[in-house]
Amino acid sequence: MDDVRKRRDIGARPTNRAMVPHDSAHKHVTGRAEYVDDIPEPTGTLHAYLGTAAIASGEITGIDVGAVLAAPGVVGVITAADIPGKNDISPAGIGDDTLFCETSVTYHGQPIFAVVGRTRDAARRAAKLAKISYAETVPILDVRAAQEAGGRVVAPGMVIQNGNVKAALEAAAHVVRGSITIGGQEHFYLEGQVSLVVPGEDGEVTLHTATQHPSDTQDVVARVLGLDANGVRVHVRRMGGGFGGKETQGTLFAAVGAVAARKFGRAIKVRPDRDDDMMITGKRHDYVVDYAVGFDDNGIIAGVEADYGARCGYSLDLSIGVTDRTLMHASNAYYFPATRVASQLYYTNTVSNTAFRGYGGPQGLVAVERMIEEIAYTLGLDTLEVRKRNFYDGAKRNATPYGQEVRDNIMPRIIAELEASSEYQARRAEIIAHNRTNPIVRRGIGMVPVKFGISFSKKVMNQGAVLLTIYRDGSVHVSQGGTEMGQGLHTKIMQVIAEELHIDLSRVRITATATDKVPNAAPTAGSLGTDLNGMAAIDATRQIKQRLVEFAMDAYRVHAEQVVFEHEAVRVGRHLIAWPEMIEQAYGARVSLSAAGFYKTPHISWDRKAGKGSPYLYFTYGAACSEVAVDTLTGEYVVLRTDILQDVGRSINRDIDIGQIEGGFIQGMGWLTTEELWWDSKGRLRTHAPSTYKIPVASDRPRIFNVALAEWSINEAPTVRNSKAVGEPPIMLAIAVLDALGMAVASVADYRKAPHLDTPATPERVLMAMERLRAEAV
């Protein structure tokens, strides 16, 4: 068996091919799936509610909580002075993210204290009664303001370069310079942030909390309480959505609960109202990208030079990783012969922006797709044609700007198949004809590729772990490092384990992710939950199987090849032993039936200082084609049709993967169209609830929505059953909608000018872009 064949055989042949719904589906639909706020509170539980800053920038000159303490139902107040350990909840432990602000306010909504009350309502009402005085200063609110104010950053940026971009731009037949503003995005997990903290013996605490990163929550709570990590247990059964918003942003609420639990010796629940949640927690980074793209008469890119200015907010949080990924996705699926892309991580007096599905990658893609649009409208070409001409192809045009060779490129086939199945060319011609004779309603169509790198660029995070336990009745219990937030990770891990052990899925039970079962786990992020923890699960099952084989060889005096795992049974020589019987026999022979599975991603490297390396184990490929209709009187629009072809390698669970693709596309579409974050001049977020912040609803779906998997794709990299990650890439497929809106806008000036549609492309931005083009065209 050659090496490639071996690699392809990672993971057993599927034995549970029937439809496998989400492992909690029946609990979701009955309301019996338990979220943190649903757990029956221990007797005597108190509730903590945050008191927050009313200004965005300035000094606190006085805090008077007299009225708070006198309010009905109030038990007490906690401030920075009550923190037994460090007043630092930053993920990196660098002290720029306090639990409670002590002197300087750096954003509107920043926590200053918390009220502890007998009910949440009492604590929440009392929190408003504090009298806090400030010496207010002028806040810096966005990227341009930060640049004008001297460009303070939260950390140094990164530079990725290859070739000589100055020379390339000078020599290019065409150079277009411009800038694009790319809006941020609120996660809008339906379950808001929440923690229930239960104090235990010797200062220990147990936390039930909505987090994608139990280990980080454990570290932060230990730091704040001045405990060793072994004194903090974090349990997460499930979240009601995460999307990156619960990677670091939940630790605040966990730590508030922990400090209050310490002070009052009672269980503490912390659950902010939706408005407070949205005002306090970080979001997707918004960017201003200033770019120059050089290209020849055929639209072939000669060089790209661009600055990616990100609004990071008042602290670092995860902004390095996010902005790095932006630069690492600056080229999407295109070959840049010469590049210089640089990130600037601007400090602003706004929430600390954080992880959000795609982790900076989507902003990199939006910017390069704007450059593609510039090229196309300059040369009078279709954007798709420009895209195809610039794909990575062949040995000489296969290196990314950061030096990784693209070896698994299937983008040309993806695009060719989607171009055919969506009837792109015929529809585009029909749309152009339609636009010629319809002054009011204009249409547009766009097809956009998405290439996305899979692995954390921070090498240490690329590890997964699983604790697998088999009981004497043959039932299997799993706890794994990854968390379940709706993506179906638990389901996939259970499938992998059932298939590896050749047993029915019904024998496998998965329970809460817990730091006392699997330590030091990576966050469930980067689309990597299954890649890392699924491989660890396979490792655990193989350890157990190895022990069973050794036991069988010894007990039945057979060779290893004579021990074969069959469905719900093990064949040992001439004996077929049912699975529970086999386990009971192994138990009787004192075989350990528990294993810790582990996995670390091979073959990856990254040098941030040099901006070079091979950080990704593999790439995923996908493309979307969207058609829109736009009302030129109001800018209102409808997405008429979307076709998607997405590569997920060999799918572990088709239905779950399609759900991820559909949901990711709609979420990305919301980001690029109706989801607008709006801060007023005082730095107050005014779109802080669903009444003002508009995520897509059912009727925003494309009127025709065709989603297909590239069934022929097999991941050549060592992953679970040759599958590929699926969580994040679909977000970016929605750029097709932006491209289509751009075409409809450009139609008002006969496609002679680039539409320059910034995001989110609200009806207002669409109408104003058309107005601008009409004025310029005169």
Next chain:
Amino acid sequence: MNVRRTVRFYLNDVLVELDTIAPYQTLLDYLRLDRMMRGTKEGCAEGDCGACTVLVGRLDRDDHLVYETINACIRFVASLDGVHVVTIEHLAPQDAPLHPVQQAMVDNHGSQCGFCTPGFVMSLYGQWLQNPKPSVPEVEQALQGNLCRCTGYSSIIKAAQTISHYANPADDALMVHRAQTIERLRALRDGARIEIEAPGHRVISPASSDDLAVVLESYPQAVLIAGATDVGLWVTKFMRSLPVVVFLNRVADMQTVAIADGRIVLGAGVSFSDAAASLTEAIPQLEELWSRIGGVQIRNAGTVGGNIANGSPIGDSPPTLIALGARITLRMGASRRELPLEDYFIDYGKQDRQPGEFIETISVPIPDVGQEFRVYKVTKRFDEDISSVLGAFRLGIVDGRVADAVIAYGGMAATPKRAPSVEAALIGQPWTRDTVEAAMARYADDFKPLSDWRASAGYRMLVARNLLLRFFIETRGGTVTSGRDLIDG
């Protein structure tokens, strides 16, 4: 007057009778905290996400039992007297097979994180009981008030369309026990006024408009609550305490819709949903707008009278009804006065309503044949969004000339407001593009809109003008360009 000191309702199969209750106690908190029924979720606490959706069954004027979806997060318990509240826990008891709606959701992968799911199940349940085989647009409409951040909705819509493969609504528990429930609810209906007093607050729920008038003479400063779709947020978001609240839910004689003498007369307490059929039959141009006011849960609770009374500059019905020439009747005690709706709105936060006075009816003329009437709502998101601009137009055209014109806007000023200069520029002129363009130049005389998170002043002004052009094009049989019809454009 009979006075009762309790609120009585059925919660699933249990009769609940409460003799102490704060006026601001929400149904959601009651379920989750008092009853430990935690299947119903809180997503936003403002009636926008639908995670808290439950069904409320009530007897309508003809004693028909109707079940409607509502948002438990902004429904006050004190307003539930005489109804049947049905929560997610009622659909499938522990260890019982899933309900058809639930099974369809599982089989179509309609849940991912699952947090919004109980609310979706309840919305789909509510629809399935009335319409077992809904079209895609009908499902989308039923789900206007339910947000899902995971699935992208396709799987949920598939589920909605397959429920009827599993069972027939006639066999559903709520339908099987219909007669019994009607009897139970009838038994609760005693025509008494409810008054519940506790230190610091008082709940009053009159059972007729005459009683309401009497109550308000005693408590002229009381907060009046009909659907609570606005006042609910005073509590859940602004944490205002409401010392004296008068609930209008039981004032059945103000929940009427009557058509006579070319007018529709709406009782101020009629919900958007209850008004929909008669109103859109008489004035079909209202159909799209009416289906875009809030989501279904909001339309089931919110009332036309409340939409007017709260004086919001961005409510959808006031400019629409102003353009139609509506008049309202205000009542205090036994005395009534009538005024044109537009005169009710004095300034931002200020309306022509005295303490103790209440809006009793809204009288809406049905446009004559020969009158052109249209209303356009422009929003960031098509469904369940607050208007950036709403424009309503009514023109009488005689021999190709504009004989009369009433044009009113929401979102363009501190109140719902007419456009007198624009109207003047049209009246007496031929109904031509030149006239329209001349009138479009007059908007600056009538409006100085604000910039906010919904839209900039510039966009609002441009759209306000363009809506007149859209109106013109449509009246001339041109391309239909509004809203959902873009698809056909």
